[in-house]
Amino acid sequence: MADLLRAELLRKEFGGLVAVDDVDFTIPTGTIVSLIGPNGAGKTTFFNMLTGVYKPTSGKIILHGEQVGGKPPHAITQRGVGRTFQNIRLFQTMTALENVLVGMHTQLKGGIVQSILKTPKIRREEREARVHARELLRFSGLGDVDEEEYARNLSYGDQRRLEVARALAIEPKLLLLDEPTAGMNPQETLEFTAFVAKLRADRELTILLIEHDMRVVMGISDRVTVFDYGEKIAEGTPAEIQKNERVIEAYLGSGATAA
Amino acid sequence: MAIRRRTGFLDPVRERVEVLERRVLGDDAGPVARRTFNRGLSAVIVGFLGMLILAPLYGFSVAAILAWLVFVVLYVPPWEVIPRVGRFVRPLLALSLAATYPFYALNMFTIPIFGAFPDVATGVKMLVFAMMAIGLNIVVGYAGLLDLGYVAFYAIGSYTVAWFASIQFAHQNIHFWPAGVPSSLPGIHISIWLLLALAGILTAIVGVIIGLPTLRLRGDYLAIVTLGFGEIMPQVARNGDDFFGTGFNLTNGPNGITPIDSPGFGSFTFLAGHGSFFTPDRLFFWTAILLVLFTVFCSLRLRDSRLGRAWIAIREDETAAAAMGVPLMRTKTWAYAAGAFFGGIAGGYYASFKSATFPGDFFFNISVLILCMVILGGMGNIWGVMVGALFLEYLDSEGLANTGAWLNSNLGLNIDVPKYEFGIFGLILVVVMLFRPQGLIPSARRKAEFEVGVHDEPLYNATHG
Ligand SMILES: Nc1ncnc2c1ncn2[C@@H]1O[C@H](COP(=O)(O)OP(=O)(O)OP(=O)(O)O)[C@@H](O)[C@H]1O
Ligand SMILES: [Mg+2]
Numbered sequence: 257m258a259d260l261l262r263a264e265l266l267r268k269e270f271g272g273l274v275a276v277d278d279v280d281f282t283i284p285t286g287t288i289v290s291l292i293g294p295n296g297a298g299k300t301t302f303f304n305m306l307t308g309v310y311k312p313t314s315g316k317i318i319l320h321g322e323q324v325g326g327k328p329p330h331a332i333t334q335r336g337v338g339r340t341f342q343n344i345r346l347f348q349t350m351t352a353l354e355n356v357l358v359g360m361h362t363q364l365k366g367g368i369v370q371s372i373l374k375t376p377k378i379r380r381e382e383r384e385a386r387v388h389a390r391e392l393l394r395f396s397g398l399g400d401v402d403e404e405e406y407a408r409n410l411s412y413g414d415q416r417r418l419e420v421a422r423a424l425a426i427e428p429k430l431l432l433l434d435e436p437t438a439g440m441n442p443q444e445t446l447e448f449t450a451f452v453a454k455l456r457a458d459r460e461l462t463i464l465l466i467e468h469d470m471r472v473v474m475g476i477s478d479r480v481t482v483f484d485y486g487e488k489i490a491e492g493t494p495a496e497i498q499k500n501e502r503v504i505e506a507y508l509g510s511g512a513t514a515a
Numbered sequence: 516m517a518i519r520r521r522t523g524f525l526d527p528v529r530e531r532v533e534v535l536e537r538r539v540l541g542d543d544a545g546p547v548a549r550r551t552f553n554r555g556l557s558a559v560i561v562g563f564l565g566m567l568i569l570a571p572l573y574g575f576s577v578a579a580i581l582a583w584l585v586f587v588v589l590y591v592p593p594w595e596v597i598p599r600v601g602r603f604v605r606p607l608l609a610l611s612l613a614a615t616y617p618f619y620a621l622n623m624f625t626i627p628i629f630g631a632f633p634d635v636a637t638g639v640k641m642l643v644f645a646m647m648a649i650g651l652n653i654v655v656g657y658a659g660l661l662d663l664g665y666v667a668f669y670a671i672g673s674y675t676v677a678w679f680a681s682i683q684f685a686h687q688n689i690h691f692w693p694a695g696v697p698s699s700l701p702g703i704h705i706s707i708w709l710l711l712a713l714a715g716i717l718t719a720i721v722g723v724i725i726g727l728p729t730l731r732l733r734g735d736y737l738a739i740v741t742l743g744f745g746e747i748m749p750q751v752a753r754n755g756d757d758f759f760g761t762g763f764n765l766t767n768g769p770n771g772i773t774p775i776d777s778p779g780f781g782s783f784t785f786l787a788g789h790g791s792f793f794t795p796d797r798l799f800f801w802t803a804i805l806l807v808l809f810t811v812f813c814s815l816r817l818r819d820s821r822l823g824r825a826w827i828a829i830r831e832d833e834t835a836a837a838a839m840g841v842p843l844m845r846t847k848t849w850a851y852a853a854g855a856f857f858g859g860i861a862g863g864y865y866a867s868f869k870s871a872t873f874p875g876d877f878f879f880n881i882s883v884l885i886l887c888m889v890i891l892g893g894m895g896n897i898w899g900v901m902v903g904a905l906f907l908e909y910l911d912s913e914g915l916a917n918t919g920a921w922l923n924s925n926l927g928l929n930i931d932v933p934k935y936e937f938g939i940f941g942l943i944l945v946v947v948m949l950f951r952p953q954g955l956i957p958s959a960r961r962k963a964e965f966e967v968g969v970h971d972e973p974l975y976n977a978t979h980g
Contacts, residue, residue: 307838329837345835347828349960357821358828362840364821368849371820372813378820406963426840 259318260285260430260462261306266315266325268301268486275301277486278315283430288456288463290473292497293483294506299466300342302483303432306464307339308332319430334362338428340419342435342466348408352398352418355407356389359425389425396421397451413444420451424459431455434466449475474498482506532556547593554591562587569627576624585612613804617797630917633909635796641908642803643865648888648904649810649897650857655886656895656958657823658850659830660730661738664745665885668855670752670877671721672714672862674766677872679705679713680776683767694779695787707778707867711806711860718859719852726851730844733833745882752874771873775866778802786870799868806864807901810857814897817853826850827960880937884911887940891947893954895961902956907943911936 263281267274276298283289291299304310306317308329317325324332338359347355364385366378393403396417401410407418416436423431433452437445449472455461467473473480474494482490482497484506490497497503536544536552544552562583569579585608594604616638623632633641647669654662677683680693682702690696693704705713729740756768766772777786777795785798817823825846828836837843866872884907892903919932932939947954953965 309834309838328842329834330840330842333838333840339838341835341838345832347831347835349831349963350824350827354824354827358824358836358841359839361821361825366821368817368822368853371822372816374816382821406960408963422839 258285259283260320261464262316262318263302263306264316264318266302266305266317267313268298268305268310269313274486276305276483279483279486279488281481281488283462283464284478285462286456286460287478288452288465288476290465290467290477290480291483292467292470292473292480293489297483298486299483300434301486303339303434303464303466306332307337307432330362333426336427336429337432338423338426338430339432340416340423340434340436342438344415344419346407346415346418346422349406351404351406352393352401352410353386353389353403355418355422356392356425357385359422360385360389363427392421392424393418396424397447412439416440416448424455428461430462430464432464435468436465437467437469437472445469445472448472452476547596551591551593555587558583558587558591573625573627578619578622579624582624610804610808614801617794617800628918628921629914630921631913633913635794635800637909637912639796639799639803639868640865640912641905642800642807643861643868644885644888644908645901645904646803646807646810646861646864647858647885648892648900649807649814650854650861651885652854652889652895652897652900653814653817653826653857654850654854655889656900657818657830658826658847660847660850662741662851662854663738663879663882663886664741664743664748665854665858666877666879666882667725667745667748668718668722668858669862669865669881670748670872671718671855672859672864673866673872673876674752674772675714675717675859676707676710676863676866677772677775678765679703679710680707680867681772681774683764683772693776695782695784696776704776707776707863710867711863714863715856715860718862719856722852722855723848726848727844730847730851742879742882745877745879749874749877752877766874769874771871771875773871773873775870775872777870778867803864803868806860810860811897811901813853813857818897822846822849883937884908884940887944890944891954893957893961896954896956896958899954899956899958903954907940910939915939 259282261283263279265278265280266276267278268276279302281302291302293299301310305312305325308324308327308331311326315325316323319332319335319337322335324335347358350358364381366381370378390403393399393401398414398417398421401414407415410418416439420433420436423433436452437448440448452463452465453476456463465473465477477494480490480492480494480497481488482500482503484502489502489506490500492500532553535556536549540548540552565579565583570576589605589608595601597604617635620632620635620638625631647665650668651662651665654660654665680703682700684703685701687703688701689703689705690698691704691709692706694706696704725744729737729744732740752766753769755766756764756770758765777784778798779785779787783789785795785802788795788798825836825841828839828841829843829846833843836846885904888904888907889900890903891907892901893899915933915936919930922928922932923930953961957965
């Protein structure tokens with residue numbers, strides 16, 4: 257199995273703080289990889305580098321064999337990387353449908369002059385985009401939600417689902433989810449876990465997941481990587497990670513293993 | 516969806532109205548009926564108060580009653596519920612009112628304090644500024660980029676038309692379809708219609724050139740750089756009569772470029788007009804309406820396009836927009852260029868109307884004025900911006916002088932009110948910000964931003980251990 261994405265000695269410093277410390281990391285095509293670790297371990301920072309939001313201090317990011325580290329976010333998105341945000345970042349005063357349509361920005365072609373003239377090609381493109389966006393809303397579990405409702409007026413769970421729908425609109429090959437079940441109740445979390453599994457099966461997606469809920473992580477991950485203080489401290493199958501002493505120590509503090 | 520409004524000093528009134536509304540319409544009236552009721556009520560109150568207060572002071576005016584009736588027809592009925600054609604009723608009514616304005620401008624009544632209705636020449640000015648405000652609205656209202664130097668685009672448009680439709684370059688003798696210019700006249704004389712297109716395109720290109728380095732900056736920094744750019748422009752115009760000491764006279768310095776050719780066709784020019792019907796002012800007025808229509812049309816199309824969505828997304832959240840594949844620099848530059856395009860055309864047209872362009876026309880205060888128009892009217896909403904622009908430009912050219920005269924004669928004062936113009940505009944802005952921060956006629960989006968939405972579920976703290 258080829259690697260879809262590979263990070264080599266990836267590092268990010270904020271002033272004196274080393275948020276991500278020379279991490280080597282790979283995501284094989286078609287797998288679900290989870291990234292776990294205590295608060296402040298550098299997981300989100302790592303995500304932000306992969307998606308171009310932060311420029312790495314050093315190291316390489318290789319996507320489909322191409323070095324993309326330091327490229328702007330839209331360039332990385334155009335190469336098939338979609339993401340959601342830990343603290344929901346929807347376009348608040350755009351409707352649910354419009355949020356998904358923004359996600360399609362790269363696929364749509366309408367330029368400034370054609371948009372003003374509203375050429376038949378643009379008309380068709382817009383119509384088809386709307387149909388597709390509605391499908392994505394339905395697929396992401398927002399079938400009952402008014403597509404004309406502003407994102408800010410949606411319930412918390414629906415906002416999370418809309419973020420996923422918007423990320424899927426990119427037609428990503430790699431989907432990065434940053435704590436997607438945060439704030440969901442156990443029932444919603446269960447549904448979401450099934451949804452992620454379905455994503456991989458139906459859409460042939462490769463998924464990188466940051467998650468605190470161990471039931472989710474252990475349930476669907478092919479592989480788990482553990483960060484602590486910016487370093488990768490462990491990597492392996494869920495079963496291996498559960499038994500790893502350094503991981504238990506990182507989560508429960510030193511002394512836990514001795515007991 | 517329950518939306519809680521911000522509390523304000525009008526709440527007791529609002530409550531009374533709601534009680535009355537329920538008594539008249541019953542408990543389960545739809546939003547359309549309720550809005551119509553509210554609008555009808557305000558129209559009646561306005562008409563009643565008008566009659567009670569104004570008629571004893573100013574006498575009975577047929578024109579005023581007609582104006583009130585037109586307002587009722589335009590404002591009260593829920594036109595938009597008519598399928599397909601409904602949404603065109605208000606714009607078309609407004610448009611026909613505007614287009615026929617020259618015929619009844621002189622028969623209008625006197626507005627208390629503000630004075631007479633604007634004459635047609637002032638109308639041209641108001642429309643030109645409406646065009647600029649709608650252009651700036653693309654940059655500020657859609658894309659959320661604070662541009663404090665919009666006057667620069669106005670200047671570039673003006674000078675483009677001035678250069679190519681005057682005797683400024685007298686050693687040249689280039690004629691290309693000018694209207695009513697004898698072929699012996701030296702200088703470059705190109706048809707104003709072509710020049711308007713050229714002014715738009717050139718200004719848009721300058722917008723891109725300025726935009727590429729500056730749009731990297733965020734928020735305050737962008738405002739400062741655009742401010743500087745706006746300041747540089749009149750200086751270049753002022754000192755451009757002797758470029759780098761080479762003797763090359765580009766702008767004719769403080770004396771400006773005048774006269775500028777008039778628009779027209781063949782030997783027919785707007786300046787000469789035709790008979791008592793096609794007076795110059797009317798011709799310029801109607802053309803200005805067409806230009807505003809063009810701007811509104813393009814602006815609406817852009818708003819509803821892929822690009823318009825990307826602009827609003829950037830305004831909402833740059834990082835998220837970029838993560839969705841929106842190239843920030845390119846998309847912002849397009850907003851800047853589109854705004855510049857309309858500013859350039861408006862500037863060019865205005866120069867041809869005034870038949871002159873001077874460095875003093877392009878000071879910082881004009882940038883602020885246009886920005887005020889956008890904010891007062893309601894950022895992002897074309898109709899609001901248009902109303903804001905027409906109103907402020909009316910105040911700027913006639914209203915304040917009238918108000919001043921009224922104040923002085925009634926209170927026995929001797930104040931030169933127009934001198935305090937920008938103080939007054941500042942005051943208006945402060946009052947708007949305090950009582951109606953979303954502007955007079957906000958877009959639905961803006962309205963949503965200023966309302967407190969109540970979530971169906973509590974918002975959890977997303978960071979948990
Ligand atoms: N933009 C920034 N500037 C300065 N420091 C930052 C920045 N972003 C993150 N950090 C710091 O980097 C470290 C790693 O943060 P990060 O958000 O990546 O952690 P995380 O593993 O995602 O934690 P959590 O589970 O709480 O989301 C933290 O100490 C954080 O304060
Ligand atoms: Mg995080």
